[in-house]
Amino acid sequence: MKQIMEIDRLNLHYGEFHALKEMKLDIPERTITAFIGPSGCGKSTFLRTLNRMNDLVPGVRIDGSVKLDGQDIYGADTEVETLRKRVGMVFQQPNPFPKSIFDNVAYGPRLHGIRDKARLNEIVERSLRGASLWEEVKDLLNKSALSLSGGQQQRLCIARALAVEPDVLLMDEATSALDPLSTLKIEELVRELKQDYTIVMVTHNMHQAARVSDRTVFFLNGELVEADETEKLFSTPVDARTEDYITGRFG
Amino acid sequence: MKATIEPSTRSSEGANPAAPTPGEAVSQPMNVSSNQSTGGKPSGNKPVARKRSRSGNEWFGKTYTMICVSVLIITIFSIVYFVASKGLATFFVNGVSLKEFLTGVKWAPDGEPQTFGALPFITGSFMTSILAACISAPLAFCAAIFMTELMPKFGKTVMQPVIELLAGIPSVVYGFVGLSVIVPFLRSVFPGQGLGIAAGAIVLSIMILPTITTIATDAMSNLPRGLKEGSYALGATRWQTISRSILPAVLPAMLTGVVLGIARAFGEALAVQMVIGNAPHIPNSLFESASTLTSVITLSMGNTIMGTVQNNVLWSLALMLLTMTFVFIFIVRVLERRSLR
Numbered sequence: 001m002k003q004i005m006e007i008d009r010l011n012l013h014y015g016e017f018h019a020l021k022e023m024k025l026d027i028p029e030r031t032i033t034a035f036i037g038p039s040g041c042g043k044s045t046f047l048r049t050l051n052r053m054n055d056l057v058p059g060v061r062i063d064g065s066v067k068l069d070g071q072d073i074y075g076a077d078t079e080v081e082t083l084r085k086r087v088g089m090v091f092q093q094p095n096p097f098p099k100s101i102f103d104n105v106a107y108g109p110r111l112h113g114i115r116d117k118a119r120l121n122e123i124v125e126r127s128l129r130g131a132s133l134w135e136e137v138k139d140l141l142n143k144s145a146l147s148l149s150g151g152q153q154q155r156l157c158i159a160r161a162l163a164v165e166p167d168v169l170l171m172d173e174a175t176s177a178l179d180p181l182s183t184l185k186i187e188e189l190v191r192e193l194k195q196d197y198t199i200v201m202v203t204h205n206m207h208q209a210a211r212v213s214d215r216t217v218f219f220l221n222g223e224l225v226e227a228d229e230t231e232k233l234f235s236t237p238v239d240a241r242t243e244d245y246i247t248g249r250f251g
Numbered sequence: 252m253k254a255t256i257e258p259s260t261r262s263s264e265g266a267n268p269a270a271p272t273p274g275e276a277v278s279q280p281m282n283v284s285s286n287q288s289t290g291g292k293p294s295g296n297k298p299v300a301r302k303r304s305r306s307g308n309e310w311f312g313k314t315y316t317m318i319c320v321s322v323l324i325i326t327i328f329s330i331v332y333f334v335a336s337k338g339l340a341t342f343f344v345n346g347v348s349l350k351e352f353l354t355g356v357k358w359a360p361d362g363e364p365q366t367f368g369a370l371p372f373i374t375g376s377f378m379t380s381i382l383a384a385c386i387s388a389p390l391a392f393c394a395a396i397f398m399t400e401l402m403p404k405f406g407k408t409v410m411q412p413v414i415e416l417l418a419g420i421p422s423v424v425y426g427f428v429g430l431s432v433i434v435p436f437l438r439s440v441f442p443g444q445g446l447g448i449a450a451g452a453i454v455l456s457i458m459i460l461p462t463i464t465t466i467a468t469d470a471m472s473n474l475p476r477g478l479k480e481g482s483y484a485l486g487a488t489r490w491q492t493i494s495r496s497i498l499p500a501v502l503p504a505m506l507t508g509v510v511l512g513i514a515r516a517f518g519e520a521l522a523v524q525m526v527i528g529n530a531p532h533i534p535n536s537l538f539e540s541a542s543t544l545t546s547v548i549t550l551s552m553g554n555t556i557m558g559t560v561q562n563n564v565l566w567s568l569a570l571m572l573l574t575m576t577f578v579f580i581f582i583v584r585v586l587e588r589r590s591l592r
Contacts, residue, residue, distance in 0.1 A: 056483060085486035095477025098500055107495070108485040157481070164485055 004029040004168060004198050005050065010064035012045060012054065019045050023064070023224045025217060027168075032194055034213035034230070035202045037245070041219040043202045047170050050200065051087040052080050068168070085112060088161035092173040094153035096145035096160070101128075101137050104145045104156055108164035123163050131159035132189050151182025158189065162197075169193065171201040175208065187212050206246060210234050218242045331573065337563055338570030341367070345560040352567060358531040360551075360561040367564050369544075371533045373571070376543040378448050379523060380516035383455035387463055388509050390456075395467035396493060411468070418461035426525030429454035434526055443538030446528030451543070454522050459512035466508030470501040507586045514579035518572060520545035544568050 005027040012020035020042050027033050035043040045054065052073060054060045066073050073083050085108075096104050105124040114120060124141070128134040133155045137148070145156055154174060161169055171190070175183040190199055190212055203209050209216050210230060217227040218239075226233060226242045237243045244250055341347045347367050355368020394414065398406025433453050438445030478500060482492040520543075528540025529550060548565050555562040 051484065053480065053484065056480070081486040081488055083486075084484055089480075089484040091477055091480060091484075093475075093477055095475065095481040097478065097481065097496060107482070111485060111487050111491055111495070160481075160485065 001028040001031075003027065004069060005200075006065075006067040006070075007050075008065045008067075010046075010049065010062070010066060012042075012049060013061040014057075015059045019222050020049070021222045025224060025227055027198060027200060028215070029198050030194055030196070031214040032190060032199045032201065032212055033215045033217060034209035035200070035217050035219060036204075036206055036209050037219035037225075038250070039204070042222040043217075043219045044172055046219065046224075047172055047200060047202050050168070050170055051084050051089055053084075053089065055080065085164050086166055087168045087170060088164065088166035089170040089172065090154070090157050090161055090174045093177050094150055094157055096148070096153050096156050098144065098146055100142045101145050101148070101156060102141040105159050105163050108160060112164060127159040127163040128156075130162045130193070131155045132185065132192075133159055149182070151178050151185060154178060154182065154186060155189065158186075158193075162193075166197065168198045168200065171199065173202050173204060176204060183208075206234075218245060220245070334566060334570050334573055337566035339567075341560065341563040341567045345563055347560065347564065347567075352564075356533060358547075360555075360564060365560070367560075367567075369564075369568060369571070371531055372542050372544045372547050372568060374533055375448065375527070375541045376517055376545070376572075376575075378541075379451040379455055379527070379543055380513045382448065382452035382537075383459060383516045384463075384509050384513045386452060386456035387460050387512060388505070391460055391463035391467055391508065391512075392505060394460075394464045395471055396497075398468055399471040400489070400493060400497070406468075414461050414464050417457065422458065422519060422522040423525075425454050425458055426522035429522060429526040437538055441536075441538045443536060444528065444540065445538060446526060446540050447534055447536070447538045448527065448541050449537035450526040451523045451541075452537075454526055455516040455519060458519060458522065459515050462515055463505075463508040463512045466511065467501065467505050470504030470508075471497060474500055503586055503589055507583050510579055510582050510586065514576055514583075517575055517579070518545065520549045524549055544572050548572075 003026040005025075007023055007025045007027075010020060010023040011018070023046060035047060037043045048054045049062060049066060050073075054062065062074060068083065068086065071078060073087075097107060099107070102124055105127050106120045109120060109123050114123070125134060125138075128137060133152060136152060137143075137156075140147075145153065148156060154177075158169075158174075175186050178186065187208065190201070193199060194214075201209075201213070213230045215227065216230040216233045218225045218233065218237075218241075220241055226237060226239045228238070233242065234246055237246060341352070342349050352367050352369050353373070354370055355366060356370050357366045357368045358371060359366045394410065398410050429450055434445040434450050436445070437443075437447075437450055441449075474497065478496055479492055482496040487495070523543055524546035527543060527546055529542050529546055530540035531542050531547065534541040548568055551561075551565055555565065
């Protein structure tokens with residue numbers, strides 16, 4: 001299988017704090033990779049290095065290499081805007097813009113220079129269908145996105161991310177602020193999205209990782225402890241710390 | 252594990268920590284009126300030391316806040332009543348026509364015949380304050396962007412205090428600087444004596460800069476983090492994020508700031524009076540001597556006798572100012588309510 005992202009000897013420092021230590025990970029194309037681990041283990045921080053969202057945080061130093069299709073995303077010839085267009089992100093809290101549903105989805109394409117109304121209409125419909133939201137909102141496209149429920153807002157954020165046609169979609173605990181039903185819907189959606197996108201998700205919920213993902217990565221105290229196929233990792237973990245964690249002995 | 256109890260409630264008695272005092276605020280204002288006294292909400296959440304005195308404290312707190320609030324309300328209503336009674340006397344007692352007052356362009360209170368056309372002052376006030384807001388708002392917006400987005404650290408430690416300092420400079424100093432710097436400058440660059448609407452507006456624009464900047468900065472730093480992140484995550488540049496995401500989100504707050512700024516400019520007397528020239532007519536250019544409602548009041552008040560029509564008509568101008576202030580406050584309220592939605 002083709003590896004779409006390759007991370008090698010990645011270190012991240014927050015000022016003096018060594019937050020990520022010598023990370024090495026390959027992410028295969030069109031799979032779902034889940035990051036698990038206790039709070040503060042660095043899984044979200046690691047996820048944010050994949051689309052350089054950590055650039056926005058002052059005092060962060062990163063070394064090592066992160067490659068997307070063989071190109072170093074921290075290299076001098078990589079434009080961060082182009083990178084983020086290819087590596088989309090969905091956040092923990094649904095964060096639609098205080099605009100209409102249509103404008104939310106069209107925000108990304110417009111950023112990248114698409115003005116044509118018919119083209120935008122088509123992109124918005126395709127993205128909303130992609131996020132299984134079209135049927136619910138097709139008559140409300142001019143309504144404020146903030147009038148939607150939490151679960152709908154999160155699916156709108158997914159649609160918004162899909163609208164710029166990314167290769168990789170990062171999801172940072174995207175269901176943790178949602179109720180169980182909405183969570184289930186998003187999980188189903190993620191499994192469908194796997195057909196076309198590579199998905200990397202952080203979850204604090206081990207069961208979710210087991211239910212949804214193809215591969216699971218376990219983080220602890222800024223270290224990447226173990227990465228394997230989900231079934232393998234949950235049934236026969238190699239590292240004792242992984243076993244302690246998945247059997248609920250801590251965390 | 253038992254949650255740590257706040258030291259204040261703890262001080263009551265160590266014997267029964269399981270039953271902490273109900274955290275009832277001692278002196279919440281009793282919703283005495285719908286007056287906008289939100290600024291001075293006394294959060295007198297004093298630690299209640301002893302059980303015995305609790306009801307006493309309660310009574311004291313309530314009475315004290317009631318007295319304070321009534322003093323405020325009585326003062327405000329007395330002022331409004333006083334200004335209104337004097338100001339309306341012009342029309343009802345002295346028989347000046349309201350239409351002439353509002354639309355007349357000739358101001359000659361001591362002339363033969365007396366005329367009381369206040370339109371020059373009304374236009375003067377509106378022109379200076381709106382022009383001031385037009386100069387100040389873009390500056391304030393850029394300053395706020397700079398302080399929150401571009402250089403937050405420098406902004407918070409250096410720029411914010413400096414801008415707040417502007418609010419503390421006495422208006423006579425502004426007027427003096429305006430008179431000795433801006434007026435000569437305008438005089439040498441544009442035709443006219445330099446005194447006039449333009450000079451007034453420039454001085455006022457600096458005076459209202461802190462108001463608008465502070466409100467804009469607060470609005471921007473209170474934006475949810477997700478708004479910016481969401482935009483960056485879609486591949487937006489910093490400028491795209493500012494113009495497409497931040498700017499629309501803070502627009503209602505910005506407008507509130509601008510209206511408050513206009514209100515402040517509208518009411519400012521001294522600095523304007525020093526640079527505007529004080530000619531009682533509608534100027535043909537921005538660099539020609541003019542007057543505002545406030546400047547004519549401060550200039551003429553000492554030269555009139557209480558109870559005369561010349562005096563009453565000044566009260567009418569004051570009433571006009573007061574009414575406009577209410578209108579501005581009303582606009583701000585409407586804007587705030589809209590931004591909450």
